[in-house]
Amino acid sequence: MRILVIEDDLDAAAFLVKGLNESGHIVDHAADGHDGLHLAENNRYDVMVVDRMLPGIDGLSIVRKLRDSEVDTPALILSALGEVDDRVEGLAAGGDDYLPKPYALAELMARLEALARRARPEQAATQLQVGDLQMDRLKRKVTRAGQDILLQPREFRLLEYLMRHAGQVVTRTMLLENVWDFHFDPQTNVVDVHISRLRSKIDKEFAHPLLHTVRGSGYRLDEHG
Amino acid sequence: MxxxxxxxxxxxxxxxxxxxxxxxxxxxxxxxxxxxxxxxxxxxxxxxxxxxxxxxxxxxxxxxxxxxxxxxxxxxxxxxxxxxxxxxxxxxxxxxxxxxxxxxxxxxxxxxxxxxxxxxxxxxxxxxxxxxxxxxxxxxxxxxxxxxxxxxxxxxxLQSHTLTIVAVAIAGIVGFALLGGALMGWDVLRRIDAVNRAAGEIVHGDLTRRLPISRRNDEFDALALRLNIMLERIEKLLVGMRQVTDHVAHDLRKPLNRLRSRLEVTLLEARNEDEYREVMEDAIADADDLIGTFNALLSIAQMEADVDRDGRTQFSASALCEDLAELYAAAAEDKHITFRSDIQSAITLNGVRGLVAQAFSNLLDNALKYAPTDGTIEFALRQDNDGAVVATVADNGPGIAAEDRERVLERFVRLEAARSTPGNGLGLSLVKAVTGLHGAQLVLRDNHPGLYVEVRFPNNLPRLTVSPA
Structure with a gap:
């Protein structure tokens, strides 16, 4: 992916750019709002990371300006303010996701992948498929290798989210946000339990597992281990 | 003069x-x-x-x-x-x-x-x-x-006599008016001076000082009363802030120190890559705990300061609780704990949904942590006849002794029994802060055995800014 990072904290930016590079992404970095806006307007990026507080133009204004000039590159807004409202404000300005600092690099990368994927138009597909696992979103039917799998409504949504982000790492926080609409981190392993239930339904009776645990990050639904 | x-x-x-x-x-x-x-x-x-x-x-x-x-x-x-x-x-x-x-x-x-x-x-x-x-x-x-x-x-x-009288009268009027003005000015000045002196002492750090209030009950007293209420609030906030700082200094030093020594010891011993990796993952987990603690402290402090934000909405408490019940039931079952929920439908609340969700989730986390294997957790939501919305979480774990129930709501208070379980000691403080922000009551009771927590949102929730978000 081509990623634009607009971040004025040079240490944090260097760390982020290195991390993203090592994951095979091409990264441009801008250290202030004006440069960032200029780069975003004149290049095509798959996704961008925008710090909220920036010299020159602040992060929210950059996103707003880009949206006004119909640049719809997905934007993840980073902020040192972690309050509920700040999140709402960030999304209202045209941001696509919001992550409070300090963040885990794994969390950030997982979210960037998800954002880039979302920007592609295959969204509306009613049929989702990962390996021999198939989902019909209209009939709300899931089969694996032709066998019907009965899922609870929440399990269905969980699987749907994982299938849409097949091949990507999905963190617990992302699942909690997108499947349950809860924006906090529970102290107990509530999400893991739901994953393990889902796993028992889609993987247990099959030789080849699809739902993988990514240590230290989250989960990944993938045909290839 | x-x-x-x-x-x-x-x-x-x-x-x-x-x-x-x-x-x-x-x-x-x-x-x-x-x-x-x-x-x-x-x-x-x-x-x-x-x-x-x-x-x-x-x-x-x-x-x-x-x-x-x-x-x-x-x-x-x-x-x-x-x-x-x-x-x-x-x-x-x-x-x-x-x-x-x-x-x-x-x-x-x-x-x-x-x-x-x-x-x-x-x-x-x-x-x-x-x-x-x-x-x-x-x-x-x-x-x-x-x-x-x-x-x-x-x-x-007669003419000159009249003139004298008129002149004396005018002089008298002007004189009395000036005298009256001076007296009035002096009185106002005296009272403002008193306020000034008190304000000066407050500026110099005596936060317990209050503005003088006379028995006249006039506009000065009304103003002083208002300012005193303000000072009270500021003092309370400052004391709270000081406590937070003390607690942060005290309780974060320990995990930071642990993190530091863990890394230091690792450096002393020669290890292979896998061992290093393991230590680093532990260190990251430590850092994550610290971040979580910081975040919790921050949001408690913000809520207690009652920094009123947008984000209050009318939301379905029933739907929220159903979702939470569904989320936690699985985890409970996994631990062989019976999870019962009794949630009345169509109950709405006016408040910050995210914070209420966080608070309830903390209570459920606690119940899950302390309920014994084969124990029971009961989660209920109901609306009383007086319109109050009541959420309860009960478990049959060890419970909290009556004398500790007030104390556990304070920041970082962890009872001896809880030392072995994970947690930062901020869960209930956060619940208390959320309930406080919503004008709700938080009651801890004995569940014979176990802990019974009740959060009661009064009917007349203050309708503050309702944002469209």
């Missing part, structure tokens, strides 16, 4: 005094002027009347009668109030105290005013030489001329 002159109260009273004095002076001036002109008119009327009487006499008793009367009157009127003169056609004086008719009196039926020395031959500079005499000169048939005069000294005296 110069400070007094600069007070608003004094300046205002001064302005009022000036305006009031001006009006009073104008009124008194008018009274004075009309009195004086009335007196003048009266003198003229008396002269006219006297002249008319003498003319009547002249007509009925001819010249001798008039002469006799004038001479009699001049003699009788020794006090000199009235003077009478009569001259013949060739200006020879026929009657009167003078030897000859004053040369400059020609006109007829005219009023004029003279000084005594202009009419009579008196010693210059002698007493009464400048006494004013008002005269009426009348032309009589046959070339005779008659003068009737009257002293205006009495009127003069």
């Amino acid at each position: 110069p400070r007094l002159l600069r007070t608003t109260a004094f300046r205002l009273s001064l302005l009022y005094a000036a305006v009031f004095s001006l009006i009073a002076s104008a009124a008194l001036g008018f009274v004075f002027w009309s009195t004086i002109s009335h007196i003048d008119e009266q003198i003229d009327a008396r002269l006219r009347l006297e002249t008319d009487v003498l003319m009547q006499l002249f007509r009925s008793r001819e010249l001798p009668g008039l002469l006799e009367t004038i001479q009699t009157r001049n003699r009788a009127d020794n006090a000199g109030t009235f003077v009478y003169l009569l001259s013949g056609p060739d200006r020879d004086l026929l009657a009167g105290p003078l030897t000859s008719w004053p040369t400059d009196l020609d006109a007829s039926r005219t009023y004029a005013t003279f000084t005594r020395e202009q009419l009579f031959e008196v010693q210059p500079r002698s007493k009464g030489h400048d006494e004013l005499i008002r005269v009426l000169v009348t032309q009589l048939p046959g070339g005779y001329r008659m003068l009737v005069g009257h002293s205006v000294e009495d009127a003069k005296r």
